[in-house]
Amino acid sequence: MDVSEAVASRRSVRAFLDRPVDPAVLRRVLEKAQNAPSGGNTQPWNATLLTGEPLARLVALVADTIPQGLAAYSAEYPVYPAELEGRYADSRFGVGEAMYAALEIPREDRAARLEVFRNNFRAFGAPVLMLIHTPRYMGLPQWSDIGMWLQTVLLLLREEGLDSCAQEAWAVYQKQIREIVEIPDDHIFFCGVAIGWGDREAAINRFPVPRVELDQVVRWEGF
């Protein structure tokens, strides 16, 4: 698969087929992704991949925690910037609204919307969940390095025919994650990535997620 097709065909997939992922494929992808660049060759990314029993235990623990509501949230970083303006403020709820529209769940049906949101904490049924963490001393440029590595992984998964969903949602249950998975105390938990074979026919995997026009994002001088 060429890069253009991988970039264009990658989307956040939120319904997966009940089909296992070959661990040899995951190893191959992650081996290649080690070639991702990083400032000063810091390579600040660390990951733990779960499947089977440990993943089921995490899903069960978080399911038990969800009824505690916001009181149980423990994200170690702000998922959203405090003050947003312009196009950034506009995009805050855009994806959610498009998703619920595709699922024909109206705003008033809070229970149904909540149920969809809770699928985050089943990794949307994906057989594999990758948990990403990094030493706390890493600064903002190293977070960008982690993003470069992460997108590399997502594109290499596409090349293997696999789908994914990067899930910052898991950050709110980092305490529960640490009960199941040994993550060093001096590491900050960033996000999960659901990995599996997407059900590309499902409505939740088909709604459009538009992008800003190119000339609104990039300027050109001297051409």
Added chain:
Amino acid sequence: MTKAASVTEAMLSRRSIRAFSDRPVPLDVIRQVMDTARWAPSGCNFQPWEGAVLTGAPLRELQQKMLVSPPQDPKEYSWSDPEVLPECLARLHQVGADMYSAMNIERADKAARGDFMAQNLTSFDAPAVLLVYFPRVMGPPQWSDVGMWLQSVMLLLREAGLDSCPQEFLSLHARVIKDYLGVSDESHIFFCGIAIGYRIEDDPVNQFERKREELDAKVRFLGFE
């Protein structure tokens, strides 16, 4: 370098290029790359990236301004502890040692090393440079989003037969760059440049071996049979 036909090929053929040929970068090619890169993911679909691509006279004019400006104080952003921690410094020094060794520059030859570092300001003679900035309110996860976009750009460049070098170094002149572009220093942080062009394949600085940690030092697998 030939065009990368697959994600794997793009990944494995991408490296930070520090010697570019003078072959120009066509606008339609770079536009296509940037257009496709818009499909990079971002939390909440924020797409928290903004940039300017410069070539020709405007690029040279900006480079002249940087060449006569001292590095800004305070810095645009902190590199935080990786700047001082032994395990991170060791990796940084290793890259430097391998690079200078490939160019036959002695460790003690501070003048030659300084001259090479200064070539960052002219982006190693790359004909085009992408300058990347975004609102200061963006936090750690949005910096990761910017990274996802940048890596998409760099891999798509490989697909188009182009090469790149991400340059955090240019942040030493962030205010000069923002002033030149008319970008607000108050509202926006400048992150990095991406030098864009065609590599000189046989230049030693483009050929030294880059080291990476073993996979098992970075990634664990739990529950797999």
